[in-house]
Amino acid sequence: MPENQLVLSYIFGVLALLALGGLAIVAVFHAKNRIIRESQKALEAEQRLRRAQEAFTDNAHHELRTPVQILAGNLMMLSDLDPTPDQASILGQARRTTAQLGHLVQGLLDLSSLGHGTLTFQPGLTDLNAHLSGLRGRCDANAQTKGLRFHADLVPLPRPVICDPARLCQALEALLENALGFTTEGAVTFRMAARPEGRAWHLRFEIEDQGPGLPPDWERLLHPFEQEERGLRRRRGGLGIGLPLATGIIELLGGRMGFQPLALGTLAWVEIQLEEGEF
Template identity: 30%
Template structure:
């Protein structure tokens, strides 16, 4: 009912105005002639069939009074309607000029539609402001993440060009590591950005998930064992439609996250069916995430306490890539605490491989 409040008020007001005008003409004329005929009795004979000139003048006077009341009422209603609309227009002009803090004032909230329009406008303006602030933060963070490897590469290459450094395998491997870090950062940024714009395409085909898990573990095993970790895998045969390369990429990100931040020990990888979903879990032995950080762990560039970030490095994009890939498959990523007090990161997506939302086209098999 509230969506029709304004139209109802306009209709009701205009109906009252019309009724007042008619009643003023009828009642005013009746009262006037009653008094007039008492003071001035009519002459004998039949009354005239048509109104005389004085009658028309009297009717016109009462019509003018009714019209004046109607104009006054219409102007008051117009001001009530125009006040929030003018505020809305002014806010739109300020936002168009670059002032994203501008907001409209609803004024009289009894006008349901205009108040709702102002609320929607303010919500849109707040969203624009949040997006602009997020973009500024993203640009600053990306510049910061790119600056370190680029500075190392530039300094090393200048040293080679000036003869300060002697070319050797160790130096070349160091430069190659920085290039690989840059490539990984750019790829992570691409995945997260495409996911945010709902344009992350997947190459969906029948995939042996056990094979993808084994490939990811084999790729990370030397680094994990070198950091003091052992890997325990628990899986069951699963072949279903998905993008195997993306699933492997997400699992590699979880293993890299464990290598950087977990306490050396056993990393358990589990893959099982949960009703209509596939669950791939990576569990470590600690120290886990704080409750505050766990709520935003999958956000882009989210990092734990600064001391750990400085010690272990990382761009803060790994878990956001995991979430992006899970959501592109119609699923989600989640975090929980293990019985040992460690972290459990899970990728959950439907068995049929079809997205659960309206972006089904992004996961359709490519021809």
């Protein structure tokens, strides 16, 4: 009899363990299903938010850019009406301010598109020398308005390359504007070296300023809307979107970007490889 009771106790114990194991499996199954449902809801909510953000960006692109373009066009027509010298000076200042506003608006929209993964690129066969020449001219003019010297040493490419010159120059211009903004006296230098690699060209751009140098936590400036300490920010201005935008564009173009502290100022560099082509 005791042996029968022992066997029954053993059987009941095994059955109890099996029942507990089954309940545990069922609980895990239900928990897994709940997590999957919650993850699907979160994914759907994220997708709805992304669609809403894209719709907002598209709408903002129209609502912000259109008035600026109309204002710029009207100011240009007024400039053609033989204004007096005083009026021409006022109109010139208004046109420069409008152009700056348009530049800021476009930067914000591009940064938003970059964050959503919708920033468009148009690679094609191009004469990069011509685009870099235009960039050099704009930066030279900006430097002169600040009383700075601007040096450019750009090795011309012998053949056209395949790239999106507008986006590449947009990133370089953001770095150049940053250098000009931080430099209060002295010079900003813009260099490009080119090294052939088969049917491609390895390009290295360097932008050297004579500003206050890099802060110890300079990496945070690569994040959107992060800015320098208040004193520098008031003197320099800006929204803190140039460096993040340049970083994102260069990465999407397949290049690299970095900064190097100097005894006086900072060196920003960009390296990118572009395939050669023929018109």
